[in-house]
Amino acid sequence: xxxxxxxxxxxxxxxxxxxADPGAKLIAGGTNLIDLMKExxxxxxxxxxxSRLPLRKVEETADGSLRIGALVPNSDLAYHPLIEQRYPLLxxxxxxxxxxxxxxxxxxxxxxxxxxxxxxxYDTATPCNKRHPGSGCSAMDGLNRNHAILGxxxxxxxxxPSDMSVAxxxxxxxxxxxxxxxxxxxxxxxxxxxxxDKPHVDTSLGTGEIxxxxxxxxxxxxxNYSYLKIRDRMxxxxxxxxxxxxxxxxxxxxxxxxxxxxxVAHKPWRSLxxxxxxxxxxxxxxxxxxxxxxxxxxATTRSHNGFKVELARRAIVRTLTQATNAxxxxxxxxxxx
Amino acid sequence: xxxxxxxxxxxxxxxxxxxxxxxxxxxxxxxxxxDALRDHLAxxxxxxxxxxxxxxxxxxxxxxxxxxxxxxxxxxxDGAEITTIEGLxxxxxxxxxxxAFIDHDAFQCGYCTPGQICSAAGLLVEGRARDADExxxxxxxxxxxxxxxxNIVAAIQQAMGQP
Numbered sequence: 494x495x496x497x498x499x500x501x502x503x504x505x506x507x508x509x510x511x512x513a514d515p516g517a518k519l520i521a522g523g524t525n526l527i528d529l530m531k532e533x534x535x536x537x538x539x540x541x542x543x544s545r546l547p548l549r550k551v552e553e554t555a556d557g558s559l560r561i562g563a564l565v566p567n568s569d570l571a572y573h574p575l576i577e578q579r580y581p582l583l584x585x586x587x588x589x590x591x592x593x594x595x596x597x598x599x600x601x602x603x604x605x606x607x608x609x610x611x612x613x614x615y616d617t618a619t620p621c622n623k624r625h626p627g628s629g630c631s632a633m634d635g636l637n638r639n640h641a642i643l644g645x646x647x648x649x650x651x652x653x654p655s656d657m658s659v660a661x662x663x664x665x666x667x668x669x670x671x672x673x674x675x676x677x678x679x680x681x682x683x684x685x686x687x688x689x690d691k692p693h694v695d696t697s698l699g700t701g702e703i704x705x706x707x708x709x710x711x712x713x714x715x716x717n718y719s720y721l722k723i724r725d726r727m728x729x730x731x732x733x734x735x736x737x738x739x740x741x742x743x744x745x746x747x748x749x750x751x752x753x754x755x756x757v758a759h760k761p762w763r764s765l766x767x768x769x770x771x772x773x774x775x776x777x778x779x780x781x782x783x784x785x786x787x788x789x790x791x792a793t794t795r796s797h798n799g800f801k802v803e804l805a806r807r808a809i810v811r812t813l814t815q816a817t818n819a820x821x822x823x824x825x826x827x828x829x830x
Numbered sequence: 831x832x833x834x835x836x837x838x839x840x841x842x843x844x845x846x847x848x849x850x851x852x853x854x855x856x857x858x859x860x861x862x863x864x865d866a867l868r869d870h871l872a873x874x875x876x877x878x879x880x881x882x883x884x885x886x887x888x889x890x891x892x893x894x895x896x897x898x899x900x901x902x903x904x905x906x907x908d909g910a911e912i913t914t915i916e917g918l919x920x921x922x923x924x925x926x927x928x929x930a931f932i933d934h935d936a937f938q939c940g941y942c943t944p945g946q947i948c949s950a951a952g953l954l955v956e957g958r959a960r961d962a963d964e965x966x967x968x969x970x971x972x973x974x975x976x977x978x979x980x981n982i983v984a985a986i987q988q989a990m991g992q993p
Contacts, residue, residue: 594897
């Protein structure tokens with residue numbers, strides 16, 4: 494880990510002011526940043542400790558939305574009564590990620606900011622356009638079994654590692670941001686970027702900006718939902734493919750659908766087209782399979798990750814079936830219903 | 831030392847209450863809590879395994895919550911109460927988890943054990959594990975390369991008062 498200066502922000506405005514230093518980075522839980530600093534992937538000259546800022550509330554707003562402070566720990570959010578009752582898809586996705594210790598440490602805002610676990614991004618001995626723009630992509634013709642199949646570019650096939658963000662994308666969450674020019678809000682699906690020719694830019698967060706909160710809209714899909722995460726070991730591993738599915742049913746007819754995937758793209762991959770293909774249809778495996786086809790149209794694979802297309806197709810059908818049957822995947826009891 | 835705000839100096843004075851004893855330390859900011867415990871306070875019960883948050887050997891309780899001390903900067907925990915494996919026994923009596931690990935032979939080499947026991951102590955406080963599957967899932971952040979997992983689960987069940 495490189496040497497750095499340490500500053501403790503007194504409030505959000507102070508953090509924004511301190512971010513004027515181009516070598517500075519915010520730190521909250523630190524679970525990803527400190528790891529990357531130990532690998533010399535991140536080398537900030539100053540850390541701005543925001544962990545004591547008063548951004549830890551979970552509040553209902555007048556219109557029935559829920560506003561979650563950026564510093565709420567992942568575990569506290571997953572176990573919050575309002576999340577368990579109204580947004581169990583989000584609770585499930587959070588509990589599918591990391592370990593109990595890391596969830597205790599990691600903040601909601603930090604979860605949104607975590608960087609890819611592409612092994613070449615971590616390996617400073619290899620080229621990586623995300624770590625060193627213009628140096629090339631080692632994954633493209635390397636060991637790319639874990640890599641993206643949707644929204645890739647010629648520069649980068651890295652995936653976003655977050656489970657929480659997949660559920661947030663499905664639920665239509667907003668990210669509240671404060672910065673030098675005031676406050677703004679952006680849909681979580683527009684917060685993370687596709688790699689394009691700038692894979693070193695993960696998000697739409699501008700210079701000097703800080704995430705202050707996440708907002709969940711009133712519709713929580715608490716009856717028919719499931720988060721299914723497929724990975725190489727049963728716990729404490731990143732997704733090969735994960736699916737967040739949420740349905741509104743009238744009898745067996747789908748009146749509302751949400752579908753987002755993790756582990757397949759540079760951002761949580763919500764598909765409005767697949768959701769439209771589900772709406773108005775009967776909740777049957779045939780229609781789920783068709784929606785999967787729609788979602789996976791345009792998937793591109795490299796030498797080792799071709800299996801992800803069929804894995805994603807089957808996982809989508811399975812997750813939508815779990816949602817329909819109101820038998821959401823348990824993150825502790827591993828049998829997949 | 832709540833007034834370190836904006837203080838940009840190489841060493842930062844902090845106070846940690848470790849196992850009930852207050853310590854004042856002057857630390858460079860890149861000192862992890864793990865290194866502060868082992869190298870500055872000579873509490874070597876907390877182990878350095880992977881040093882990247884992947885193995886759980888460094889697990890301690892910070893203000894009662896289990897965390898990976900290898901991914902925690904000590905300066906960020908100024909004023910916190912830390913409990914390590916050395917602080918679990920009271921008046922010479924083993925913590926129920928320590929006794930349960932002995933009763934169930936829940937280790938072989940023992941290197942992961944302090945982290946396993948501190949993690950399990952956090953698990954008991956959280957109160958979210960009700961059966962063996964949930965114990966396994968909520969203990970997945972602690973690896974045991976000797977493979978003592980069945981006995982670790984049995985030990986935790988004993989400490990939870992389960993048959």
